[in-house]
Amino acid sequence: MLLPQEILETQRMIRDQHLDIRTITMGISLRDCCHPDPDECCRLIYNKITALAANLVDVAQEISFKYGIPIINKRIAVTPIALVAESCRLDSYLPLAQTLDRAAGELGINFIGGFSALVHKGFTRGDRILFNSLPESLAGTQRVCASVNLASTRSGINMDAVAEMGRILKKTAALTGDKNGLGCAKLVVFANAPEDNPFMAGAFHGTGEGESVINVGVSGPGVVAAALRQAEGKDFGVVSETIKKAAFKITRMGELVAREASARLGVPFGIVDLSLAPTPARGDSVAHILEEMGLERCGAHGSTAALALLNDAVKKGGAMASSYVGGLSGAFIPVSEDAGMIRAAAEGALTLEKLEAMTCVCSVGLDMIALPGDTPASTLAAIIADEAAIGVINNKTTAVRIIPVPGKKVGDMAEFGGLLGRAPVMGVKNYSSETFIARGGRIPAPLNALRN
Amino acid sequence: MKAFITVIGRDRIGIIAEISAALAENRINILDINQTVMAETFTMIMMVDISLSEKPFSELQTLLDELGEQLKLSIQIQHEDIFNSMHRI
The missing domain is CATH 3.20.70.20 (Anaerobic Ribonucleotide-triphosphate Reductase Large Chain)
Structure with a gap:
């Protein structure tokens, strides 16, 4: 039998000490959304995200009521977009960022992460396009979070990517200058990035993860x-x-x-x-x-x-x-x-x-x-x-x-x-x-x- | 399904009566009550069985919020698992 002081302790944590579930983040693989036609690729991405996460916000709400604990954020993390978009014939991945933003808006979630590239050893063509698309994508969307992994213990530090990120931060800040450079707050530069992190702005669904996951x-x-x-x-x-x-x-x-x-x-x-x-x-x-x-x-x-x-x-x-x-x-x-x-x-x-x-x-x-x-x-x-x-x-x-x-x-x-x-x-x-x-x-x- | 209802606020006559009546109306069975008054603050913890209630948690909490507002008390209902997971290994 639970003791009254244990019940009151839990309640004090929630009521007075800001204890909360900070986020339920659903990881979704977009690896099956690759397509040479950009419109089709965006359509596949939008449909997959909105289908898999259709009940995310409602479920979080029900759990919150059942246990009397606030659940602050509902989020989605997707496969690093450079891996998915590389199949498209595009010079900028802004349309993909806009697709992610639209899906997040439709679902009523707070943020969607994974406008990302993994370049700790080098760049592919898609990685470069993603890098170049970062400033306008962060300025042109509300809920999209971006990250790059440019170093790891196993591969060292990609200093070309480091130099490029300095310039990207300047551009992103300039494009969101009316909001104190807010675009940069949605961009994380990692070394040894974890593939299952549920926190933003650095969440993405790693390549070793399954079809979908709850973190x-x-x-x-x-x-x-x-x-x-x-x-x-x-x-x-x-x-x-x-x-x-x-x-x-x-x-x-x-x-x-x-x-x-x-x-x-x-x-x-x-x-x-x-x-x-x-x-x-x-x-x-x-x-x-x-x-x-x-x-x-x-x-x-x-x-x-x-x-x-x-x-x-x-x-x-x-x-x-x-x-x-x-x-x-x-x-x-x-x-x-x-x-x-x-x-x-x-x-x-x-x-x-x-x-x-x-x-x-x-x-x-x-x-x-x-x-x-x-x-x-x-x-x-x-x-x-x-x-x-x-x-x-x-x-x-x-x-x-x-x-x-x-x-x-x-x-x-x-x-x-x-x-x-x-x-x-x-x-x-x-x-x-x-x-x-x-x-x-x-x-x-x-x-x-x-x-x- | 068991839950805990916690009631905290200023002590006065009839709190238990009014809350028990509301629970009975919603087919919630009281299994255990622990109640104290310290420095005029009324604290009550009730273990209840809500298996027979047809209302989901969200509705029960809304109902208890409204009752709490009338009685000027904080009333909360939570599934027992949150306490078990936190305090029992």
């Missing part, structure tokens, strides 16, 4: 922060244990919802991704967890150690709670989406260099960071190269989602709206990386790639 993302920074308040003054063993227990409970709920969604939709269950994903709401911040551990501000010396402990304890708790934990699982540190990070950045406690160090131990990378609008493309590319190097050498996923905000300077505030929040523009080094980036080619795979 669920759970969050809950507020629950962890509240649990830690009970451990005030205790040593780090207790801190880790407290976080593990909270992570376990959160993940169990994710597994329950994932299995139920999978059964109701008749689609196999893939993974639960336990990622502490902050929102701009009060009490839903990863920065506040680090501060709860005893740091005056997120970004103070000790922040990397605190984040390392947090990320590791979250994984340990999550791994015990579900047999299939996957995706990115850990702690996100998106600056604009986290009230504590926004404050720390605005006060100067949190800088780009400290964030880069923190990405060595968080689950992803440099996320939702606003940079000056006049940052050169080569500097943006060099930031991407640094982050990819961290991922490649350390066998982990890293990602870059940065926004060079047109017309803004260091210290200005850039508003992105909704869950994307707002970010103070951070300074970059004023020394040039131009000649470095201009070399091109491929940084070879590191020694730790030779594991066979």
Whole structure:
């Protein structure tokens, strides 16, 4: 028999500590939608997505009522579009992005991810067309999210792709200049991208996945922060244990919802991704967890150690709670989406260099960071190269989602709206990386790639 | 199918009577009740069987929301599995 305090604890997590199912993401393979005729290819894609995901939003709503837990986002991830569209005779993949956007609108889902290319070793013709289509596709659609994987531990870093991404970010920001470069917020640049991540903007349906799959993302920074308040003054063993227990409970709920969604939709269950994903709401911040551990501000010396402990304890708790934990699982540190990070950045406690160090131990990378609008493309590319190097050498996923905000300077505030929040523009080094980036080619795979 | 109904709010006469009547009207059987009042805050947890109720969860929750509004209480119904999965291995 359940104890009253257990029932009330669950309710407090949901009511006061912002516990929610952050996303139910349906992965859909589009590999059978390839067709030389672009119109036919778009028709096949639209029909497949709208047929398979027809009940996604309704099912999420029913589950939400049954368990009394909010399900914030309903999303779809598809096969990287470069793989599907390569069969078409097209010079731009904008029509495919528009098709995805239309399907997402018809279904009433929040985002559709997978306008993507995997170029960690080189480009095919389709990859190049997708790259060139990114700025206008991100500017011309509402719900489409894009990602590229340009480095991996096994293959090294594709520096031609890195250089190109610097220019693409500039173009995308310029085309969405009236919205503070919002297009860049829908574009993630990965190293070692996971194929089953349910979170946006980096979700896509990997080539090793089945026909369709249900992946669920759970969050809950507020629950962890509240649990830690009970451990005030205790040593780090207790801190880790407290976080593990909270992570376990959160993940169990994710597994329950994932299995139920999978059964109701008749689609196999893939993974639960336990990622502490902050929102701009009060009490839903990863920065506040680090501060709860005893740091005056997120970004103070000790922040990397605190984040390392947090990320590791979250994984340990999550791994015990579900047999299939996957995706990115850990702690996100998106600056604009986290009230504590926004404050720390605005006060100067949190800088780009400290964030880069923190990405060595968080689950992803440099996320939702606003940079000056006049940052050169080569500097943006060099930031991407640094982050990819961290991922490649350390066998982990890293990602870059940065926004060079047109017309803004260091210290200005850039508003992105909704869950994307707002970010103070951070300074970059004023020394040039131009000649470095201009070399091109491929940084070879590191020694730790030779594991066979 | 079992569910938990939680009622939280300011204590006054007749809360249990009014909620039980609404449950009976909707063919919901009460299996267990745990109720306390601390610092004038009324907290009640009911385990109920909703197998005989013809209404789906969404409708039951809407109905309890309306009742809660009338009685100035927060009333929530949740399937027991969310608590079992979180607190029992």
